[in-house]
Amino acid sequence: MDIYELIKNDHRRLLDVLDSIEATPEANAEQRKRLFSYFRTELMVHAKPEEEIFYGELRRSDLGRHLVQEAMDEHHTLERLVMDIQTSSAKDDDWIGKLRTLRQVLETHMQKEESEYFTLGKQLFQAQDAEDIADRMLAEKGRYGMENPVAVVGKKIKEVLG
Ligand SMILES: [Fe+2]
Numbered sequence: 001m002d003i004y005e006l007i008k009n010d011h012r013r014l015l016d017v018l019d020s021i022e023a024t025p026e027a028n029a030e031q032r033k034r035l036f037s038y039f040r041t042e043l044m045v046h047a048k049p050e051e052e053i054f055y056g057e058l059r060r061s062d063l064g065r066h067l068v069q070e071a072m073d074e075h076h077t078l079e080r081l082v083m084d085i086q087t088s089s090a091k092d093d094d095w096i097g098k099l100r101t102l103r104q105v106l107e108t109h110m111q112k113e114e115s116e117y118f119t120l121g122k123q124l125f126q127a128q129d130a131e132d133i134a135d136r137m138l139a140e141k142g143r144y145g146m147e148n149p150v151a152v153v154g155k156k157i158k159e160v161l162g
């Protein structure tokens with residue numbers, strides 16, 4: 001697996017969790033909350049290793065440094081939105097609206113990563129490098145105790161819901 005596949009898998013996994021939250025009825029606020037805490041962990045275990053490893057490698061070029069600055073700003077915006085949702089009651093009328101805003105910002109950010117950032121990566125890294133970088137990012141994710149395969153999401157969601 002190369003770094004592009006790994007990041008794409010993570011992105012899909014994050015959207016899967018958001019799907020499950022949106023599919024949870026408003027009356028079940030407790031469940032929405034639990035799923036959101038799980039989402040928050042998944043996001044952190046994606047974003048931190050991504051910053052360390054993938055962005056760290058992109059930073060080696062001038063264009064990369066510029067893109068990474070932008071990406072870091074977006075990560076901070078996402079963190080703020082996550083904190084806001086985490087600290088508000090899932091019973092609030094605007095809770096799901098906030099979640100949808102977060103999703104929009106996240107999707108835009110991920111699309112940019114999968115286009116511009118991957119394009120730059122493919123200019124900077126050889127095929128073997130792209131696999132080595134994925135291995136390093138996986139190892140970093142492992143430090144947080146996270147498995148990788150997307151298939152695991154359904155299982156995890158069930159666990160979260162008990
Ligand atoms: Fe990112």
Ligand SMILES: [Fe+2]
Pocket residue numbers: 007011046050110113
């Ligand atoms: Fe990402």
